[in-house]
Each structure stands twice: as C-alpha cells, then as structure tokens.
Amino acid sequence: MKRLKMAMMSMTHGHTRKYYDVLRNNPKLEWIAVSTANESVKEIFLNSVEGIPCYDSDEAMLDAHPEIEAVVLASENSEHLRQVRLCAERGINVLSMKIPTFDMDEYAEMERLVSESGITYQIELELHYNPVVMRAKEIVSGDSLGRLDSFSATNITLSPVWAFPWQGVPELSFGKRVPVGGGSEKFRGGALCDHPHIFDLVREMTGSEFDLIFAKVAPNMREDIEVEDMLAVVGRMKNGVIFSLDPSWSRLEHRLKVPAPGWERFPKRMEVNLAIHGTEGSMLVDCFGPNTYHNGEPTSSYTVQYTYFDEWIGLIDEFVANIEEKRTPKINLGWHKNTIKAMLAVYESISSGKPVRF
Amino acid sequence: MQKGLDLLLTKYSVGEDAVISEDGRSATVGNTSYPIHAWECERRISELRVMHDSGRLGAVCTYRIGHTTRRGADLWALLYRELGILSFTMNSGITEIFAIAADAAMNCIVTTDNGCIATIELAATLGEGEEDVDKHEMICREGVACDRVVDTQVPQHSIYLFGKEKAKFKDVDAELYGLTEGEVGIVRCAFKLASSECYRTESLEKAKMLESAVKAAKTSIETLENVKVG
Known part of the structure; x- marks a missing residue:
C-alpha cells in the first residue's frame, strides 16, 4: 500500500502532540520529518518522539525531503500564509489548523494559492469526527426535534497561553494588535480565536448562515494576559433559529509549560455542550462526556480524566482520502470563510456595542 | 403549601398571618400582596449567594444560566425568575439586556452593575411530566460555583428507586417534609415575608427592578438592540 509522506511544520500549536499517535500508527501515513519554530518546541519534540528528523526551518526540511507530499501546519496563525505559499509552490497538500487567518485579504490570497496550485487544503475542525456530534447531527436531521428553534453551545476550556505562548500574543494569534473595546483593556486574539468549532457547528446543524450577531466581552479571569478570555455571543441564523455561544477560556488552569496531568484547576478542562430545542422536543449533548474521575497525583484534586474520542483518526483518514481521490475537503477555505467572518463580527459587535447584521 | 406555612407561623410565633x-x-x-421570590429560599440558590458573598471565588466575570421548562410555559415569568436569581446570588442590580427570541426559546446577554456579563438561555419545550432542567454557574477569577455537578447535564436526585416501582426523590426540608423543592421555596419565602417588614419592603423594590428588566428584554426583542434597564 502506498503511504502518504507527511511532515509537520513549526510544532508550536496546541494540537501538535495530538498528531504524534496518528502519524506513527495510521498505516496510510509515513511520517517523514518535522520543522520546529524555536528551541523550546524543538526540545519538547525531541523529548517526546524518537526517530523523526527535526529541522530548524521549514525550507530546510522541504529542501532535504522533496518526497514530502503533505504537511500539517502546526503553527501560530500569523505563520499560515507564509507556509501555505511554501507548500503551494511545491505542490504539497496542507492540513491547516483551525484558523487559516483573520485577515480577509490574506484569506483571499490563500484561496488563490490553493486554487492555482491544485493542492488539497483541509482545515482541522475535529468535532466533525467526534462520535457524539455525529449522533447529534443524525438526530437533528431526523424528526425527533421537529423544526429547530434554538441552538446553544459552549466551547469552554482552560487557557493554553502558558504552554503555547503565541495564543496570548495578539499579533501571532489575531494577526495584529487591535483593542477588544467594549470596556475591556485587552486585545483581540484570545479565547474567541481558539474556539471556532461552535461557530462552524451552528452553521452545519441548522443548515443556515448567520443573520445577526451580538456579543459582549466580560472582565478577564486572567488579568495578567493581553488577550480576551471571557465573552458571550447570541444571535440568529437566517432561517430564524436563535443561538447562544460561549467560546470562553472559563476553566482555570495550573500554569504548566508543557501540558501534563494536573493541568486543570477546574475538574473538567474542556466542555463542548449543546442544547438544541425544536418544535417537537429538546436535546442536551455533552460532546466530551461522561468520563472517568479521580483525585490522584499530582494535585489530589477531584478531576475528570479527560477522554479523547480519537477525533484525529477520522480527520486524517478523510485527509488522506481527499488527496487520493482528489476530493474537495468538507472543511475547505470556501466553507470556512463564513465561520471566520462570524468570529470577526463578534469582535465588531463587542467594539461597537451593536449587533452585526449580515 | 398553606398548611406548611401555617405550621411555621405557629411554631415560630410569628405575629403576622400570611396567605x-x-x-x-x-x-x-x-x-x-407581596411578590414571592421563591428562589431566594431555595437552598442550592442561597448557597450560591453564600459563595459569592464569602469572597472565596474572587470577582465575578461571567454567569451562565440555562433553564428549559415545559411546553406552553410563560417565558417572561421564567425570565423574571432567572433575572431574580442572577441579581440575588450576586447581590447586584441589572443594568443592560440584549434579548433575542424564537417561538419557544429566548437567549439574553445581561450586564449587572458589578460588571458581570451573564447569559440566560431559556426554552419551553419539555413534554408533560418532564422535569425542568436548569443550571446556574457563577464563573469568577478564583473559581466556579454551580448548582449542578460537573460533567452532568441534568439535575440529580437524592434517591433513585428501581424494580417494581420506579421513582426518584429529592427531599430538601425536614420541617416541610413532603413538599417539592419548588414548593419549599415558596413556603419559606412567604414565611420570611410574614416575619420581616424589612424583607417585605425589599421584595417590592426588587420586583420593580425585575419588572423593568423584563420590560427592557421585550424592547430588545422588538428593536434588536442592547437596552438599558430602568
């Protein structure tokens, strides 16, 4: 069986370590190399994985391994356009992290590069491969709930900024330094930029696009970071379904430099819960539960032993199939554009104090 | 409920009668006639107020409230209750509200005068015999207080009975044994009204503020604008 020759770039993204297992164990993949953005992530990588060549620059890696067919852009958002350019020039397929860019001119440039080069460009939104979400979508598409009325979702987590510092730097996360406004002294680039999933999910599950968004920023939980960490979003889709979305970093964490047991201060480090109401019923969904619980070391605090549902297996399977069969990925730049626009509208609403109409 | 109230009024020799x-x-x-703000006497809610007032959680940042009730219920009455809980547990007034509604659901972003940004998600979609699902979560700089268990989605009970008879029980008050959690709140609040002139005055003032907030929500739904309360 021909295996897809894959590499990873930068290794600064919070999801980097989630690819280790799948790149080693998926029989359809051959892990060729990685490039690291700095000494810190290089050291973490070398301590975590053995036997994979590691380079100090993307170019050095690509020059040394012309056989690379696909790359995971495991980088800060500000690096994405440069890396897409590198890949497009060489005909290398791309699996991008969840935010290609917040700059719509850059976004258009990425679309052009992908279109002209003919590469596959898939965006990592792993909830699509979560079995609970798959079941919820099936129920919504059936007749149990009737016509949808309301969609509420949380995507609340601890803050990753201590382990992945770029997520707390406005220029690296949002692309530039822009005050959040709305009474906050913080800058764009925080929790909202980390949590596009529910903005994507509401579009897919309601089968509609955003009509109106109103949002407010709350006082930061973490006063010592530069970016927003708490916000609330409500609004309406074009088909009349109202929504409420919470993309906050509202779960406190111990400030570890490398994620490890004991990272969470609140027992559950991540929660994606949905409440969907229709004319015939309601559905409550916990996309990451139930779990196993303990109060073991290192903190002895009661803790939810967080369970991944192997989302990355399905995600990579789809990526490989898209390349082999020359299919356009479901989460492509075209589909994802309205999710990014909605997130920008959240910032705009916070800043203006007014709802944004589409 | 009246029987339970009479029992308390007699036992504690309260001079006033109450109906x-x-x-x-x-x-x-x-x-x-005084409004009964029953939630102020529901133990799980009053404990949230205790947590807030103790300062153990630090400053409040956000507050998440969700309440799904039976189909056909009055969403405005439900909003009044949830705004009351928000205001009571944080000991704070309500200053602004943005609300958006569909047929049987309503979502709001509420600002309080202590700077908290709260979300209230309401729906009236449950069938006959189904129990309300609600949750109140105060998210603060040093931690979170919530009236529901972490990693669960529905309210828990104290006793689950399986076998020939299937049942669940949640008894919360020995003096008022046999009343539901909601009924206990009503009786306890009526008892407090009968016992305290100060509380009676406070309840009238609070009702005025909550009615203004509900009115602001109605205006917001009509105009789709963020509306100041009062």
Whole structure:
C-alpha cells in the first residue's frame, strides 16, 4: 500500500502532540520529518518522539525531503500564509489548523494559492469526527426535534497561553494588535480565536448562515494576559433559529509549560455542550462526556480524566482520502470563510456595542 | 403549601398571618400582596449567594444560566425568575439586556452593575411530566460555583428507586417534609415575608427592578438592540 509522506511544520500549536499517535500508527501515513519554530518546541519534540528528523526551518526540511507530499501546519496563525505559499509552490497538500487567518485579504490570497496550485487544503475542525456530534447531527436531521428553534453551545476550556505562548500574543494569534473595546483593556486574539468549532457547528446543524450577531466581552479571569478570555455571543441564523455561544477560556488552569496531568484547576478542562430545542422536543449533548474521575497525583484534586474520542483518526483518514481521490475537503477555505467572518463580527459587535447584521 | 406555612407561623410565633396565592407567586400579609421570590429560599440558590458573598471565588466575570421548562410555559415569568436569581446570588442590580427570541426559546446577554456579563438561555419545550432542567454557574477569577455537578447535564436526585416501582426523590426540608423543592421555596419565602417588614419592603423594590428588566428584554426583542434597564 502506498503511504502518504507527511511532515509537520513549526510544532508550536496546541494540537501538535495530538498528531504524534496518528502519524506513527495510521498505516496510510509515513511520517517523514518535522520543522520546529524555536528551541523550546524543538526540545519538547525531541523529548517526546524518537526517530523523526527535526529541522530548524521549514525550507530546510522541504529542501532535504522533496518526497514530502503533505504537511500539517502546526503553527501560530500569523505563520499560515507564509507556509501555505511554501507548500503551494511545491505542490504539497496542507492540513491547516483551525484558523487559516483573520485577515480577509490574506484569506483571499490563500484561496488563490490553493486554487492555482491544485493542492488539497483541509482545515482541522475535529468535532466533525467526534462520535457524539455525529449522533447529534443524525438526530437533528431526523424528526425527533421537529423544526429547530434554538441552538446553544459552549466551547469552554482552560487557557493554553502558558504552554503555547503565541495564543496570548495578539499579533501571532489575531494577526495584529487591535483593542477588544467594549470596556475591556485587552486585545483581540484570545479565547474567541481558539474556539471556532461552535461557530462552524451552528452553521452545519441548522443548515443556515448567520443573520445577526451580538456579543459582549466580560472582565478577564486572567488579568495578567493581553488577550480576551471571557465573552458571550447570541444571535440568529437566517432561517430564524436563535443561538447562544460561549467560546470562553472559563476553566482555570495550573500554569504548566508543557501540558501534563494536573493541568486543570477546574475538574473538567474542556466542555463542548449543546442544547438544541425544536418544535417537537429538546436535546442536551455533552460532546466530551461522561468520563472517568479521580483525585490522584499530582494535585489530589477531584478531576475528570479527560477522554479523547480519537477525533484525529477520522480527520486524517478523510485527509488522506481527499488527496487520493482528489476530493474537495468538507472543511475547505470556501466553507470556512463564513465561520471566520462570524468570529470577526463578534469582535465588531463587542467594539461597537451593536449587533452585526449580515 | 398553606398548611406548611401555617405550621411555621405557629411554631415560630410569628405575629403576622400570611396567605399564599393560588399560583404561588405572591403572599398577602396584612392587607398587602407581596411578590414571592421563591428562589431566594431555595437552598442550592442561597448557597450560591453564600459563595459569592464569602469572597472565596474572587470577582465575578461571567454567569451562565440555562433553564428549559415545559411546553406552553410563560417565558417572561421564567425570565423574571432567572433575572431574580442572577441579581440575588450576586447581590447586584441589572443594568443592560440584549434579548433575542424564537417561538419557544429566548437567549439574553445581561450586564449587572458589578460588571458581570451573564447569559440566560431559556426554552419551553419539555413534554408533560418532564422535569425542568436548569443550571446556574457563577464563573469568577478564583473559581466556579454551580448548582449542578460537573460533567452532568441534568439535575440529580437524592434517591433513585428501581424494580417494581420506579421513582426518584429529592427531599430538601425536614420541617416541610413532603413538599417539592419548588414548593419549599415558596413556603419559606412567604414565611420570611410574614416575619420581616424589612424583607417585605425589599421584595417590592426588587420586583420593580425585575419588572423593568423584563420590560427592557421585550424592547430588545422588538428593536434588536442592547437596552438599558430602568
């Protein structure tokens, strides 16, 4: 069986370590190399994985391994356009992290590069491969709930900024330094930029696009970071379904430099819960539960032993199939554009104090 | 409920009589009707207030409230209750509200005068015999207080009975044994109204503020704008 020759770039993204297992164990993949953005992530990588060549620059890696067919852009958002350019020039397929860019001119440039080069460009939104979400979508598409009325979702987590510092730097996360406004002294680039999933999910599950968004920023939980960490979003889709979305970093964490047991201060480090109401019923969904619980070391605090549902297996399977069969990925730049626009509208609403109409 | 209230009034030798209205929303003390804000006497809610006032959680940042009730229920009454809980547990007034509604659901972003940004998600979609699902979560700089268990989605009970008879029980008050959690709140609040002139005055003032907030929500739904309260 021909295996897809894959590499990873930068290794600064919070999801980097989630690819280790799948790149080693998926029989359809051959892990060729990685490039690291700095000494810190290089050291973490070398301590975590053995036997994979590691380079100090993307170019050095690509020059040394012309056989690379696909790359995971495991980088800060500000690096994405440069890396897409590198890949497009060489005909290398791309699996991008969840935010290609917040700059719509850059976004258009990425679309052009992908279109002209003919590469596959898939965006990592792993909830699509979560079995609970798959079941919820099936129920919504059936007749149990009737016509949808309301969609509420949380995507609340601890803050990753201590382990992945770029997520707390406005220029690296949002692309530039822009005050959040709305009474906050913080800058764009925080929790909202980390949590596009529910903005994507509401579009897919309601089968509609955003009509109106109103949002407010709350006082930061973490006063010592530069970016927003708490916000609330409500609004309406074009088909009349109202929504409420919470993309906050509202779960406190111990400030570890490398994620490890004991990272969470609140027992559950991540929660994606949905409440969907229709004319015939309601559905409550916990996309990451139930779990196993303990109060073991290192903190002895009661803790939810967080369970991944192997989302990355399905995600990579789809990526490989898209390349082999020359299919356009479901989460492509075209589909994802309205999710990014909605997130920008959240910032705009916070800043203006007014709802944004589409 | 009235029997339970009479029992308390006699036991604790309260000079005033009180009569609970049929719908449980008000009590008459003397010749005056006072609103019953039953949540203020529900243990799980009053413990949130205790957590807030103790300062152990630090400053409040956000507050998440969700309440799904039976189909056909009055969403405005539900909003009044949830705004009341928000205001009571944080000991804070309500200053602004943005609300958006569909047929049987409503979502709001509420600002309080202590700077908290709260979300209230309401729906009236449950079938006959189904129990309300609600949750109140205060998210603060040093931690979170919530009236529901972490990693669960529905309210828990104290006793689950399986086998020939299937049942669940949640008894919360030995003096008022046999009343539901909601009924206990109503009786305890009516008792407090009968016992304290100060509380009666405070309840009237609070009702005025909550009615203004509900009115602001109605205006917001019509105009799709963020509306100041009062």
